[in-house]
Amino acid sequence: MDFVAITSCPAGLAHTPMAAKALEKAADELGLKAKVEQQGSMGLKNEITPEEAQSAKFLIIGSDQKIEKMDRFKGIPTVRVDINTCIKKPKAVIDKVSKAVAAREAAK
Amino acid sequence: MRKLLAEWKGYLMSGISYMLPVVIGGSLVVAVPKIIGLIFGITDYTPYKSGFWFYMNEIENVGWIGIGLICLVLGGYIAYAIGDKAGLAAGFIGGQLAANTNMGFLGALVAGFLAGYTARWCKNHIHVGEKYESIMPLVIVPLISTMVVAIVLGVLLKGPLTWINVSLVAWIKGMSTSNVSTVTLALIMGAMIGTDLGGPVNKAAWMAGNVLLAEKIYMPAMIANVAIAGIPLGYAVATTLFKNRFSPEFLDTGRSDWFMGFVGITEGAIPFTLVNPLKLTPINMIAGAAGSASAVALGATAHIPPVGGIYGFISLQNGWAYLVGLAVCALVIGILAPLAVDFRDTKSEDDTTSAEEDDIKLDFQN
Numbered sequence: 001m002d003f004v005a006i007t008s009c010p011a012g013l014a015h016t017p018m019a020a021k022a023l024e025k026a027a028d029e030l031g032l033k034a035k036v037e038q039q040g041s042m043g044l045k046n047e048i049t050p051e052e053a054q055s056a057k058f059l060i061i062g063s064d065q066k067i068e069k070m071d072r073f074k075g076i077p078t079v080r081v082d083i084n085t086c087i088k089k090p091k092a093v094i095d096k097v098s099k100a101v102a103a104r105e106a107a108k
Numbered sequence: 109m110r111k112l113l114a115e116w117k118g119y120l121m122s123g124i125s126y127m128l129p130v131v132i133g134g135s136l137v138v139a140v141p142k143i144i145g146l147i148f149g150i151t152d153y154t155p156y157k158s159g160f161w162f163y164m165n166e167i168e169n170v171g172w173i174g175i176g177l178i179c180l181v182l183g184g185y186i187a188y189a190i191g192d193k194a195g196l197a198a199g200f201i202g203g204q205l206a207a208n209t210n211m212g213f214l215g216a217l218v219a220g221f222l223a224g225y226t227a228r229w230c231k232n233h234i235h236v237g238e239k240y241e242s243i244m245p246l247v248i249v250p251l252i253s254t255m256v257v258a259i260v261l262g263v264l265l266k267g268p269l270t271w272i273n274v275s276l277v278a279w280i281k282g283m284s285t286s287n288v289s290t291v292t293l294a295l296i297m298g299a300m301i302g303t304d305l306g307g308p309v310n311k312a313a314w315m316a317g318n319v320l321l322a323e324k325i326y327m328p329a330m331i332a333n334v335a336i337a338g339i340p341l342g343y344a345v346a347t348t349l350f351k352n353r354f355s356p357e358f359l360d361t362g363r364s365d366w367f368m369g370f371v372g373i374t375e376g377a378i379p380f381t382l383v384n385p386l387k388l389t390p391i392n393m394i395a396g397a398a399g400s401a402s403a404v405a406l407g408a409t410a411h412i413p414p415v416g417g418i419y420g421f422i423s424l425q426n427g428w429a430y431l432v433g434l435a436v437c438a439l440v441i442g443i444l445a446p447l448a449v450d451f452r453d454t455k456s457e458d459d460t461t462s463a464e465e466d467d468i469k470l471d472f473q474n
Contacts, residue, residue: 014368014375015306041129061473064118065125066189078473084307085468087378096468104472 026090134174186220191227198223198253298400302392326410335396340376341369342441372416399437
């Protein structure tokens with residue numbers, strides 16, 4: 001798994017699936033293996049398992065909301081990004097996050 | 109500082125997102141028996157002590173219980189957003205304290221933040237031996253966080269918060285009962301909803317409307333609902349009236365916008381607006397303002413928390429005026445948008461991996 005992502009918006013109706021689809025499509029086009037979970041109004045959709053979470057290089061949270069079950073991602077670099085940016089420029093988001101994570105790992 | 113404000117906004121939004129289904133469930137269960145009664149010309153169920161109308165009254169009362177939970181749920185889930193499960197208990201208690209006193213939604217907000225931060229602080233700063241770990245969630249966190257809420261909110265802040273809340277509510281109530289200022293309010297809020305379709309300005313108007321529900325002030329939420337449902341409906345109408353101005357993909361999006369408008373999701377208008385935000389944003393704003401203002405001017409009012417979407421009219425007095433407002437909003441967009449912008453061949457937005465990466469703000473959590 002190259003990365004995992006979670007999207008969530010206040011109503012959990014429109015932005016959540018829009019951002020999730022945008023990220024999935026972008027990951028596909030970039031040739032990355034990714035799983036995007038939606039935390040919408042009806043609970044968790046496409047839930048990331050703890051194993052998948054731990055195998056990921058990083059986690060993108062497209063939300064300013066409370067995210068459920070964060071304990072799955074212990075030790076995984078986690079980055080919050082504005083959900084609208086995920087919809088508009090998913091590729092740029094993924095690219096920038098992966099570079100930032102790599103830079104941080106290198107600095108350690 | 110800006111980061112802190114953004115965090116607070118996130119907590120508040122989380123609280124509201126948990127509160128909304130409670131409000132909607134409660135309001136609809138109040139509205140349905142009321143409507144059935146009105147069809148038969150009954151406006152008051154209290155004289156009925158048995159039979160069908162008595163049961164209708166019982167059902168309506170259950171709905172009111174839901175509406176009465178607004179402060180409790182808001183306070184509890186703001187606390188939950190901040191301090192996880194540990195924050196819930198004190199948040200609920202503080203929220204209910206606010207509901208029982210005159211501190212209202214302000215009290216519920218303070219309760220939520222207070223309970224949440226206290227619970228978070230306890231988790232991070234109080235350490236007991238591993239053997240006694242279980243007393244943390246069972247005794248220490250609930251005791252400390254609830255006690256902090258009791259002392260700070262129940263004693264220290266009770267006077268000032270009650271005063272602020274009562275004055276604030278009186279001021280807004282004054283504004284939402286005089287005709288001139290409600291129409292002005294509708295113009296402003298309608299335009300705000302149309303500004304960024306789910307962005308910060310839109311959500312500010314939306315939050316104001318929702319938070320005031322806890323104060324039994326229903327007008328602002330109703331005003332917001334007109335523009336919220338009307339704007340996506342506008343694009344649905346546009347794709348129906350001017351089929352030849354849209355690409356097949358947009359005709360498809362337009363069809364799903366009927367649904368978006370029906371349930372009241374402004375975000376449905378985003379794909380269209382992105383084609384030419386410079387021209388379409390003003391049109392959205394004008395449409396939102398015109399729709400909300402005409403609903404209010406024609407006398408739509410809410411006596412129970414209003415429900416969004418087209419079917420929201422059943423929760424209102426003069427529901428027809430609400431529907432007229434929706435139609436005005438939808439027609440302004442439905443006609444102006446296709447005239448102003450050609451939706452036939454649109455380049456998808458520039459999304460290469462190197463495009464303006466500096467615009468993207470990252471926020472490391474660990």
